[in-house]
Amino acid sequence: MGKYKIVVIGQLNKDLMNQLEQKCEIKVWSSPQKIPRDTLLSWLSDAEGFISRGDVVVNGELLSKAPKLRVIAQASVGYDNVDIDACMSRSIPFGNTPEVLNEATADLIYGLLISSARRIHEGFEYVKDGKWESPFNIPMGVDLYEKTLGIIGMGNIGRRVAVRAQASGMNILYHNRKESVANNELNCKYETFENVLKQSDFIIVLVPLSNQTKKLFKKTEFEIMKQTAYFINASRGAVVDTNALYQALVNKEIAYAALDVTDPEPIQSDHPILKLNNILITPHIGSATTETRYKMGQLTVENLLAGLESKKMPSCVNKTVYN
Ligand SMILES: NC(=O)C1=CN([C@@H]2O[C@H](COP(=O)(O)OP(=O)(O)OC[C@H]3O[C@@H](n4cnc5c(N)ncnc54)[C@H](OP(=O)(O)O)[C@@H]3O)[C@@H](O)[C@H]2O)C=CC1
Numbered sequence: 198m199g200k201y202k203i204v205v206i207g208q209l210n211k212d213l214m215n216q217l218e219q220k221c222e223i224k225v226w227s228s229p230q231k232i233p234r235d236t237l238l239s240w241l242s243d244a245e246g247f248i249s250r251g252d253v254v255v256n257g258e259l260l261s262k263a264p265k266l267r268v269i270a271q272a273s274v275g276y277d278n279v280d281i282d283a284c285m286s287r288s289i290p291f292g293n294t295p296e297v298l299n300e301a302t303a304d305l306i307y308g309l310l311i312s313s314a315r316r317i318h319e320g321f322e323y324v325k326d327g328k329w330e331s332p333f334n335i336p337m338g339v340d341l342y343e344k345t346l347g348i349i350g351m352g353n354i355g356r357r358v359a360v361r362a363q364a365s366g367m368n369i370l371y372h373n374r375k376e377s378v379a380n381n382e383l384n385c386k387y388e389t390f391e392n393v394l395k396q397s398d399f400i401i402v403l404v405p406l407s408n409q410t411k412k413l414f415k416k417t418e419f420e421i422m423k424q425t426a427y428f429i430n431a432s433r434g435a436v437v438d439t440n441a442l443y444q445a446l447v448n449k450e451i452a453y454a455a456l457d458v459t460d461p462e463p464i465q466s467d468h469p470i471l472k473l474n475n476i477l478i479t480p481h482i483g484s485a486t487t488e489t490r491y492k493m494g495q496l497t498v499e500n501l502l503a504g505l506e507s508k509k510m511p512s513c514v515n516k517t518v519y520n
């Protein structure tokens with residue numbers, strides 16, 4: 198039997214590429230830059246499998262240029278770049294990589310929370326800038342202990358953040374569309390969206406980007422938060438209206454923001470928000486550890502090979518494709 202023709206966007210570990218090469222003939226785009234659309238569409242014209250990446254829009258147009266495509270996999274939890282209905286209309290299973298990145302992402306988010314609250318990164322700048330002249334003139338932080346953390350979108354990653362926050366003595370509120378037994382069993386209290394915003398000292402956003410959550414955080418939402426609130430977004434940049442956040446930070450309607458995701462992403466280095474002293478931004482590194490990225494790659498390869506061999510994927514977003 199011949200090899201499956203596939204297209205891979207992104208860098209996979211060498212041994213994962215070797216696994217694929219045993220069964221597949223591969224066209225690979227490993228540059229961090231976006232693949233030109235024309236190149237991608239021409240590569241996909243005879244491909245059966247596709248490992249996509251978050252910066253590729255997978256839509257009806259792309260599928261129409263890929264008549265032989267039978268399976269798509271991607272190394273991420275979020276799949277807001279993918280039109281799942283378009284995949285369904287072609288009975289194409291789409292695989293993502295939930296769970297394997299929970300701990301790494303929760304560590305990063307909790308790191309952002311602690312760094313912001315205790316001004317860790319500012320402290321380092323302070324030392325480097327030669328401002329550490331006296332122990333009495335230093336960046337002052339705030340306690341986490343006995344403070345309220347509100348998690349908007351408390352699923353797999355949110356629950357792992359909650360466990361870390363509880364170890365610091367924080368009380369946890371959360372809001373999802375539905376109250377969840379698993380979250381309540383963790384001693385986290387379900388509240389309305391508005392009450393979480395009103396009552397929390399720290400707010401962490403972990404909702405998937407969808408039509409419902411696009412610009413969920415606008416002027417009004419920042420206005421109802423405490424003026425002392427810390428706002429942390431690690432979901433997708435477009436869940437937040439960047440200009441409204443900028444104004445809220447400038448006008449001190451909230452105290453601080455920490456972002457692992459931005460809109461636009463990447464954010465330009467001359468963006469005015471970067472001039473503020475009450476913001477911390479990291480370059481979308483939630484799952485970026487060697488071990489976790491390996492596990493994500495592994496699950497992506499398993500998803501792709503399962504699809505090519507007409508088996509059920511270990512992690513399929515549109516499971517009804519198998520009905
Ligand atoms: N910064 C980074 O590097 C990373 C970012 N991410 C982002 O984090 C997101 C969450 O990941 P994960 O925890 O694994 O996903 P989960 O699906 O496990 O959790 C998402 C939660 O959001 C809730 N939710 C969905 N829609 C809404 C809504 N409209 N309003 C309120 N709550 C909502 C869901 O509950 P319910 O259905 O009841 O509403 C669910 O509990 C991903 O979609 C991705 O965008 C993920 C990994 C790394």
Ligand SMILES: O=CC(=O)O
Pocket residue numbers: 272273274275276298483484
């Ligand atoms: O942003 C990362 C993801 O896995 O989703």
